Amino acid sequence: xxxxxxxxxDPASLPRPSDPRQVELHFEQLSETLxxxxxAKIATPSAQALLKALxxxxxxxxxxxxxxxxxxxxxxxxxxxxxxxxxxxxxxxxALENLDEAGLMAALRRARRQVALIxxxxxxxGLWPLEKITAALSRFAEAALHAAISHLLRQLHAGGDISxxxxxxxxxxxGLIVLGLGKLGAGELNYxxxxxxxxxxxRDKVRYQGRKTAQECxxxxxxxxxxxxxxxxxxxxxxxxxxxxxxxPASTPLVxxxxxxxxxYEGMGQNWERAAMIKARVVAGDExxxxxxxxxxxxxxxxxxxxxxxxxxxxxxxxxxxxxxxHRQVAVAGHNIKLGRGGIREIEFFAQTxxxxxxxxxxxxxxxxxxxxxxxxxxxGKCKPEVAEELIAAYRYLRMVEHRLxxxxxxxxxTLPDYGPALDRVAIFSGHADTGAFETTLxxxxxxxxxxxAELFEExxxxxxxxxxxxxxxxxxGTDDDPETVQTLExxxxxxxxxxxxxxxxxxxxxxxxxxxxxxxxxxTELMPRLLTTLGQTADPDTxxxxxxxxxxxxxxxxxxxALLYSNPALLDLIAEVMGMAPLLAEQLARRPALLDGVLAxxxxxxxxDRDMLAADLDRQLGLATDFxxxxxxxxxxxxxxxxxxxxxxLRGALDGDAAGPLLSDVTDCxxxxxxxRVSAEFxxxxxxxxxxxxxxxxxxxxxxxxxxxxSDLDLVFIYDVPTDxxxxxxxxxxxxxxxxxxxxxxxxxxxxxxxxxxxxxxxxLFEVDMRLRPSGNSGPIASGLSPFEKYQLTEAWTxxxxxxxxxxxxxxxxxxxxxxxxxxxxxxxxxxxxxxxxTDILDMRRRMAQQYxxxxxxxxKHVRGGQVDIDFISQYLILKHAADFPDxxxxxxxxxxxxxxxxxxxxxxxxxxxxxxxxxxxRLQQIIRLxxxxxLEEEKLGAPAKxxxxxxxxxxxxxxxxxxxxxxxxxVFACFETIFEVxxxxx
Numbered sequence: 001x002x003x004x005x006x007x008x009x010d011p012a013s014l015p016r017p018s019d020p021r022q023v024e025l026h027f028e029q030l031s032e033t034l035x036x037x038x039x040a041k042i043a044t045p046s047a048q049a050l051l052k053a054l055x056x057x058x059x060x061x062x063x064x065x066x067x068x069x070x071x072x073x074x075x076x077x078x079x080x081x082x083x084x085x086x087x088x089x090x091x092x093x094x095a096l097e098n099l100d101e102a103g104l105m106a107a108l109r110r111a112r113r114q115v116a117l118i119x120x121x122x123x124x125x126g127l128w129p130l131e132k133i134t135a136a137l138s139r140f141a142e143a144a145l146h147a148a149i150s151h152l153l154r155q156l157h158a159g160g161d162i163s164x165x166x167x168x169x170x171x172x173x174x175g176l177i178v179l180g181l182g183k184l185g186a187g188e189l190n191y192x193x194x195x196x197x198x199x200x201x202x203r204d205k206v207r208y209q210g211r212k213t214a215q216e217c218x219x220x221x222x223x224x225x226x227x228x229x230x231x232x233x234x235x236x237x238x239x240x241x242x243x244x245x246x247x248x249p250a251s252t253p254l255v256x257x258x259x260x261x262x263x264x265y266e267g268m269g270q271n272w273e274r275a276a277m278i279k280a281r282v283v284a285g286d287e288x289x290x291x292x293x294x295x296x297x298x299x300x301x302x303x304x305x306x307x308x309x310x311x312x313x314x315x316x317x318x319x320x321x322x323x324x325x326x327h328r329q330v331a332v333a334g335h336n337i338k339l340g341r342g343g344i345r346e347i348e349f350f351a352q353t354x355x356x357x358x359x360x361x362x363x364x365x366x367x368x369x370x371x372x373x374x375x376x377x378x379x380x381g382k383c384k385p386e387v388a389e390e391l392i393a394a395y396r397y398l399r400m401v402e403h404r405l406x407x408x409x410x411x412x413x414x415t416l417p418d419y420g421p422a423l424d425r426v427a428i429f430s431g432h433a434d435t436g437a438f439e440t441t442l443x444x445x446x447x448x449x450x451x452x453x454a455e456l457f458e459e460x461x462x463x464x465x466x467x468x469x470x471x472x473x474x475x476x477x478g479t480d481d482d483p484e485t486v487q488t489l490e491x492x493x494x495x496x497x498x499x500x501x502x503x504x505x506x507x508x509x510x511x512x513x514x515x516x517x518x519x520x521x522x523x524x525t526e527l528m529p530r531l532l533t534t535l536g537q538t539a540d541p542d543t544x545x546x547x548x549x550x551x552x553x554x555x556x557x558x559x560x561x562x563a564l565l566y567s568n569p570a571l572l573d574l575i576a577e578v579m580g581m582a583p584l585l586a587e588q589l590a591r592r593p594a595l596l597d598g599v600l601a602x603x604x605x606x607x608x609x610d611r612d613m614l615a616a617d618l619d620r621q622l623g624l625a626t627d628f629x630x631x632x633x634x635x636x637x638x639x640x641x642x643x644x645x646x647x648x649x650x651l652r653g654a655l656d657g658d659a660a661g662p663l664l665s666d667v668t669d670c671x672x673x674x675x676x677x678r679v680s681a682e683f684x685x686x687x688x689x690x691x692x693x694x695x696x697x698x699x700x701x702x703x704x705x706x707x708x709x710x711x712s713d714l715d716l717v718f719i720y721d722v723p724t725d726x727x728x729x730x731x732x733x734x735x736x737x738x739x740x741x742x743x744x745x746x747x748x749x750x751x752x753x754x755x756x757x758x759x760x761x762x763x764x765x766l767f768e769v770d771m772r773l774r775p776s777g778n779s780g781p782i783a784s785g786l787s788p789f790e791k792y793q794l795t796e797a798w799t800x801x802x803x804x805x806x807x808x809x810x811x812x813x814x815x816x817x818x819x820x821x822x823x824x825x826x827x828x829x830x831x832x833x834x835x836x837x838x839x840t841d842i843l844d845m846r847r848r849m850a851q852q853y854x855x856x857x858x859x860x861x862k863h864v865r866g867g868q869v870d871i872d873f874i875s876q877y878l879i880l881k882h883a884a885d886f887p888d889x890x891x892x893x894x895x896x897x898x899x900x901x902x903x904x905x906x907x908x909x910x911x912x913x914x915x916x917x918x919x920x921x922x923x924r925l926q927q928i929i930r931l932x933x934x935x936x937l938e939e940e941k942l943g944a945p946a947k948x949x950x951x952x953x954x955x956x957x958x959x960x961x962x963x964x965x966x967x968x969x970x971x972x973v974f975a976c977f978e979t980i981f982e983v984x985x986x987x988x
Contacts, residue, residue, distance in 0.1 A: 006075050009125040011049035017056020018425040026055040026062050033069055041076055053124055057429040060410040064117040071114045072121075080122050084136055087114045088143045093150035093170065104151050105228055108144050109235035115140045116191065120407055123400075130396050131371065133403070137189040138180075144238050145178060145195075145284035146171065148228045152221050161217050163207040175205030176218060177258070177290040180283035181245050181276055186368040190399070192406040192413070194242040198280070199225075199255040202289040218255040240412065244479035245276055248509045258293050265300045268510045270521065272477035275352040277301045278359075279368045303360040332439045333423055335446075337398050337405075338414035339483055342446030344402070346453040347395045350374075353456070354382055370395060387452050394445035401442070404429045415483075474529055476504045492536035500545055504528070507552065514558030523562035527572070531565075534573055538580020539932075539943025547579040550590035561593075571596070577651065581946060582931040584710055585647045588640060591764065595644045611666045614642070618670050628682050632756060635671055636763035642667040647710050650927050653952065657924030664708035669811055671766065672697075672714075672757075676812040679753045687745060688736025691729070692721035695746055695783065696813025696821055697753070700773050704807035705892045707923065709930045713768035714757070717808070718750040718783035721817050743781070750783040773804045786820060793828040799841035803876040805829060807892050829890050830883045842877050843981055846870070858966055859937040861922045861929070866970030868926070870977045871919045874898070877980070882906055895919050911976050918969045921954060925966075928953050939963075 017023045030051075031039055042051065054061045065072050074083045089095065091111045096104055119136050122128040128136070153170035156162045166172040182196035183189045201218050208214035222243065229238040243254055247264035265273070278301060282290030338344045351373040359365040362380055367373040371392050377383035402414055405426060417423045419435075427438035473484040481501050489497030507524060510516040515524060531548075538544040555561055565572045575596075578585045589595050609617075618638050625631040646663055649655035655663070680694070701715030702708050720742070723729055733739035740748065757766045774780050775792045784792070793801070808825055810818040846869070853863040862868045875894035878901045883889050886904055891897045895916055902912030929937055932946050942950075947959035956962040977983070 004080050004122075004127045005078060006046050006050055006121065006125065007044065007077070009046040009050060009127070011045045013126055014049045014053040014124060015057060015429050015431050017052045018421075018428040019056050022059070022062070023052050023056040026066065027051070029066055030069070033066065038073065041073065044076075047076060050121065050125060053429075054120070057404075057425060058120075058407045058409075061117060061120050061407055064113045064120075068110070068114050068117055071117055075118065075121055080118060080127055084115070084118050084122075087111050087118065088140055091140075091143050091147050093147050096147050096151070097154070099151075101151070101228065104147065105231075105233060105238075106235055108147060108229070108238045109233065111140070112144070112238050113236065116410075120191070123403060130399055131369070134183070134188040134190065134399075137191065137193075138184055138187045141184055141189055141195050141239055142180070142283045144229060145180075145197075145225075148225055149176070149178060149284045151228075152224055156217065156221065161208065161210040162214075163209055165207070171285050171287070173205060173288065174286050175202045175207075175289060176200075176221070176255075176285040177202065177282065177293060178284035179280050179290060179294075181280050183279075184283060185279035185281050186370065188369055188399075190406060191403055192410050194240045194412065196242050196245050197283075198246045198261075199243065199285075200258050200261055200290075200293060201255060202258050202286065202293075205286065205289055215253060215255060215257065219253050222254040236410075242479075245273075247273075248511065249479060250506060250509065251511060258289070258296075261293070262296055265297060268516065269300055270477075270508060270518075271356060274301050274356055275349075275477075278352055278355055278366070281368065301356075301359075302366065303356075332442055333416060333419045335442075336415045336483055337401055337442075337446075340446075341484070342394075342448075342450035342453070344395065344398050344414070346449050347374075347391050347398075350391065350453055350456055351377065358382065390448045391452060394449045397441070397445050401426070401430050474532065476501060476508055476525075476528070479505070489532070489536075492532060493538075493541040494532075494536060494545065495542055500532075500542070503545075503549055512553050512555070512558075514552055514555035514561065517559055520558030520562055523559065523566055527562060527565055530569065530572060531576070534576035535579065537945070538576060539945045540580060543583075544576065544580035544586075547583070547586040547590065548575070551575075551579070551586070551593060554590050555593050574648070574652070578648070581949065582647065582651050583933075584931055585644060585651070588644055592637075592640065594637075595641060611670065614666055614670045615673070618674055622674060628678060629761070631678055632675075632759070632766075633761055633763045635675055636761060636766050639667060639671045639766060640764065643710055647931055650710075651931055656953070657927035658920055660927050661702075661707040661709070661923060664710070664712070665703055665706040668703055668708060668714070668767070669699075673812040675756055675766075676753065679756050680749065683749050683752050684736060686736055686738050687740050687748070688734040690732065690734050690742055690745055691726045692723035693814040693817035693820075695720040695749060696810050696818045697750075698808045698821065699811045700804050700808050701770070703811075704809050705894065707893065709927055711930050713770050715770050715773050715804070716754075717771075717774050718746065718753075719786055719789055719817070719821050720746040720783055721814070721820075722785040722787050742785075746783040747781060754782075773801070775801075786817070786824060790824045790828065794831065797828075799838060799880075800845050802828065802880055803842070803845075803873070806876045806879045806890060806897075809892055826887065826890065829879065830887055832884050833880060835881055838877065838880055839981055842873055843983065846873055857936075858963070858970060859929075859939070861926055861966075864970060866918075866972070866974035866977070868919070868922045870973050871898075871915055871922070874915060874977060874980055875901075878906055907980065911979065914972050915976055918973045921965075921969060924953050925950065 030042075034042075042048065051065075054065060071083065071087070088111075091108060096107055099107060115137070119128075119133055122136075123133050150170040153162070153164060153174055153176065154167070157164045157167055157170070162174075164170055164174055177200040179185070179198040179200070180195065181198060183193050184195045184197075189195070199218065199222050201214060203214065206214050208217060210217050226241045226243075230240050231237065243249065246252060246254070246256065247261055248268070252260075265277075277297060280294060280297075282294070336343060348370050351370055354377055355365050355367070355373055358380060362376075364376045364379060365373065367376055374383060374388045374391055378385050378388045401416075405411075405413055405416070408425065408429065416426060424435050427435040430438060432438040432441065473482060473488055475482040475485050481498050485501055486497035489500050494500045507515045508521055510521065515521050535541055535544045535548060565575075575589075578589060618635075621634050621638050622631055625634045643664065646655065646660055646667070650657070650660050676697070696719050698704070698717040698719060699714065700717060702712040703714055722742075726732060729742065731741060733741060734745050754769050754771070758769050759765065771782065774782070775784055775789060775797070793805070805825060805828060810821055849863070849869060850865070853860075855863050858864060860867065872894050875897045879889045879891075879897055882901070882904075886900070886906070889897055889900050889904075889906075891900060898907070898912055898915050898919070901907050902909060902916075907915075928950060932949065933942075942959075947962075951957065951959050951962040954962050954965060956965055
């Protein structure tokens with residue numbers, strides 16, 4: 001047989017040049033480089049046709065040829081295998097052992113240019129089949145790894161960090177293992193492929209003598225390995241290195257011990273990692289240690305029995321991929337021939353999934369190379385011969401196109417260019433007459449692959465992407481984004497599909513407690529299409545997804561929860577709605593996933609529980625508390641549970657703002673009523689008791705008027721008894737171990753109660769507390785005696801303080817003192833007043849508030865003119881003006897007070913009806929805005945679902961109609977305010 005060299009190439013078999021101008025230019029450059037006598041040697045038809053094919057289609061190979069003309073000239077007369085072998089032999093560790101690092105890097109880069117040129121000549125000229133082409137590229141990669149690893153090990157040995165058993169053979173028994181995966185592991189490397197590596201070390205074999213740890217030493221070696229092979233210099237680069245296939249790459253160092261790797265795979269390994277490890281082999285380092293590691297890993301990769309859980313997991317992965325039989329039109333331009341529909345990955349997946357299922361029982365299936373695995377499936381009867389023939393033919397064709405794409409500019413790409421000259425070049429370089437012929441052939445192979453791939457799983461259950469209405473792929477295996485998955489996510493509504501894809505892959509790596517078990521990950525895979533569909537339909541899918549991620553991170557376990565979602569899709573919808581629509585509830589849920597227990601309880605949407613039922617439920621739970629601190633946590637959990645459930649009901653329209661305020665207030669009342677006696681008992685252990693009826697506390701503000709929202713804080717005032725029958729009571733000391741005088745006693749007790757409410761325990765804070773409404777504000781005493789409080793209110797208090805007292809009610813404490821306090825409040829509020837002074841005081845207060853909270857934002861429903869403050873001020877004005885004659889006006893809730901004023905004829909019926917309607921609208925809107933916005937409502941940031949939800953709350957057809965209604969109601973309320981306060985419109 002004649003030697004396989006350029007001379008035997010048939011010129012007619014070579015692709016024609018797509019750019020004749022480049023051919024002419026590069027021939028001129030070549031003639032300037034070579035002596036005239038040598039130029040005559042390349043004048044043969046075969047050499048000329050080959051040069052034209054290279055110069056006219058591949059700028060990268062043209063540069064290689066002009067830089068490595070000697071290697072090309074050898075191909076004219078010598079056997080191409082010999083030329084390639086000589087290049088590889090020249091970069092063995094022994095051949096390069098005397099070079100410094102710079103010399104090593106230069107030698108490897110020159111060799112890489114020569115290899116690219118030699119292999120491309122064999123490929124384009126038809127001298128080698130695909131298997132030999134990819135094997136040659138893989139062999140050179142191994143040679144480069146051996147050279148670099150040997151160099152780095154010698155350095156560590158010379159520096160005293162390690163002691164090599166065989167310094168003349170650095171890799172032998174060194175304890176460092178370099179595994180090749182992917183195409184390198186299978187011996188199927190392409191021209192510009194990354195090389196996928198896992199670096200391990202065997203602790204028992206490494207002779208480490210350094211000052212830190214063996215792991216840190218080898219991590220430095222790994223970084224230097226990447227630099228030596230990957231850094232671009234004047235000579236180019238050798239290989240890009242990808243170390244992300246190691247166990248949990250986001251959480252582990254670049255190099256880990258074999259024990260750590262084995263522990264990970266045994267406990268956390270995923271099926272896609274089993275598939276990846278099918279191709280693993282030792283490519284450098286300690287071969288004996290590497291083979292032992294792979295032997296120990298066989299039970300993980302190859303299950304002894306039919307693994308139906310793995311089959312289910314594989315099916316669930318497949319069901320996320322939109323693949324059905326029947327040729328669909330594929331846009332060739334821009335198509336990814338590796339990851340796109342009908343591409344190389346589907347052929348590999350066809351083989352690997354069946355290898356995982358059957359390879360534990362059938363040794364013949366344990367093939368690393370794709371084109372070896374598919375015939376093995378035929379021999380086993382798991383693949384029809386004609387199917388295998390078509391898949392292998394498609395694989396060879398697609399790999400050829402992949403190689404041509406990468407040869408053009410040495411780019412790591414599998415994506416075809418858009419229509420135009422770039423795609424025309426690929427078509428011509430691939431041996432086609434024109435782009436049309438290229439498209440026809442490519443579509444044929446893609447279609448056959450897609451059909452066979454879909455048929456492989458056609459009997460799998462139907463749950464998945466297609467059933468969820470998703471047209472596209474949802475694949476979250478491996479370490480890289482699947483391009484079609486990113487596009488699918490973005491079509492579903494996620495602006496940053498890549499970030500979402502990366503985070504879901506992190507879930508599958510088991511980085512959260514909830515996803516550490518294989519069963520949890522399998523269930524999560526099953527749920528993924530519906531979960532993403534539901535999150536994608538929220539107002540802000542990216543934000544909803546981030547909130548769900550926070551929630552998932554907080555889950556203590558996953559199997560039960562995912563199984564619950566699987567069997568209860570309505571709960572998944574609710575969670576997505578919370579994540580997308582209610583940031584406040586989402587934050588609470590992320591902190592305490594157990595809040596969902598209350599949502600699942602029967603009766604969530606039933607009639608509201610009354611205060612007695614709430615108190616009884618709280619008492620039952622507090623009965624289980626072991627001590628005071630435990631009671632504080634129980635109180636917080638119970639309160640947050642109740643608030644969350646109320647929030648869910650508001651969000652889902654089962655509870656409106658009018659009903660939510662009193663219900664939230666009842667929850668708060670119960671919590672504070674249960675807390676007060678426990679704080680008092682703890683306090684009395686230290687300080688004892690004082691004569692009299694003790695202390696009560698008043699609620700003012702939203703709690704006082706029973707208009708609480710989810711975010712309301714507490715306005716509190718503390719009143720203590722001043723008994724008249726105890727001589728020298730002011731100097732009487734309490735009877736405890738640490739006695740206190742009354743003023744200090746009740747001040748400390750009040751502060752102890754505030755601390756119990758506001759303290760941040762493991763269950764969070766119960767409420768924020770605002771004490772600015774006590775006498776003299778922040779400068780006044782924290783607790784006041786009953787008589788001094790009344791005296792202050794009657795002689796010194798400002799009008800605004802009496803306005804605040806119109807909402808006051810007793811929350812907890814001695815019932816007798818409570819009755820006395822309410823009687824005192826009645827006397828304060830029912831006193832006769834100068835109507836004009838009252839009017840001007842309130843107007844002055846309103847003007848100052850308008851200056852402090854200056855706003856023309858119509859959605860600031862509290863402070864905007866015509867908002868809640870104006871309604872509150874009208875109500876308080878009417879109470880203070882007329883309570884002396886009509887004590888029933890003192891009702892706390894402004895709506896109730898306005899209703900009384902209406903019935904008593906203190907305001908005309910039309911004005912009363914308008915104010916009450918507006919107040920109720922503000923209540924409903926404010927409750928839902930607290931949930932779905934959390935802060936200031938900005939129209940431009942509000943999604944369509946949130947706008948629709950707000951409109952529904954007000955029974956309006958759309959957001960525009962709601963906005964018009966809000967503006968109209970604000971104008972109406974402001975007009976009523978001006979009329980009642982006799983304000984000239986031009987002066988206000």
